[in-house]
Amino acid sequence: MFIFLLLGLFLSSWQAAAAQVPQTPQAPATDPFESVPPEARDEVRKSTELIVNLYKQRQWSRIYDLMGEASTTREKFIRNGSHTWTLFEFSPTRVKELNEENANWLVNGCATVYDHGQRRQWESFIEMDLKHVPKRIHFHTVLKKRGGLMPCLHPTKGNDPAE
16 A cells, blocks of 8 residues: 555656656748759649639639549539639648659648638648649548548648637
8 A cells, every 4th residue: 555655656746747847849830842852842832822722713624624634524523613612721731752653742731711601621632743744733632531521630820710
């Protein structure tokens, strides 16, 4: 019994000491495009801005043209687009180079959208094929394993729907 009491006193004093250790501040966010080689950085950044602006402006016809080989007709895509969410902002968090036949860049981030009367944040990514002509750019929202859209894992400051 005495051992348990002693162990309890030790653990409580250790937890108090651990709580007083100053936490190192999180490093300020760096440019997610920094990992892109300088010769490709401008094109990747501009392609990201292009697709984001097209989604913000709901220009479904131009978005369809950027998709390349689409799985649906232009008319159906435009009709479905008119019933979908509106993009407010896309905040890139990481850019990764891919070595796939139909994509060479992946831009991960958080999309702030207006959906069914509410602001929401969804994990999203932009997949690009900038090495072929015509260039192809796709904007995707991440689906959870059990259905539905994935909320942002790291909401961006100022874009948090709860703010």
